[in-house]
Amino acid sequence: xxxxxxxxxxxxxxxxxxxxxxxxxxxxxxxxxxxxxxxxxxxxxxxxxxxxxxxxxxxxxxxxxxxxxxxxxxxxxxxxxxxxxxxxxxxxxxxxxxxxxxxxxxxxxx
Numbered sequence: 001x002x003x004x005x006x007x008x009x010x011x012x013x014x015x016x017x018x019x020x021x022x023x024x025x026x027x028x029x030x031x032x033x034x035x036x037x038x039x040x041x042x043x044x045x046x047x048x049x050x051x052x053x054x055x056x057x058x059x060x061x062x063x064x065x066x067x068x069x070x071x072x073x074x075x076x077x078x079x080x081x082x083x084x085x086x087x088x089x090x091x092x093x094x095x096x097x098x099x100x101x102x103x104x105x106x107x108x109x110x
Contacts, residue, residue: 069110077102 003011030036059078063071081098088094 073102073105073110076105 030040056078060071060074063074065071077098080101081094084097085091085094
């Protein structure tokens, strides 16, 4: 079913408005000069490592270490991501190189 130009424009406006308001809400709740609650500061410290841990578990959930290449491509790519991130501290570089390396390993090596 084709979408009309008017409906497409309306979808874009709604998505843009929702994105804008989700970005503005923290500034409305915590204006400049107002102290941030300790619970929010705590969550700001513990959530990023927790989310990274969940992503690691998600990425390795279907790897069968007892069959085939024993998860070698996944482990090599993950190791390169960790080393690059510790060395360069650049998210884009470490994730990009890790992704390209993993795809190359899966398609050409293993």
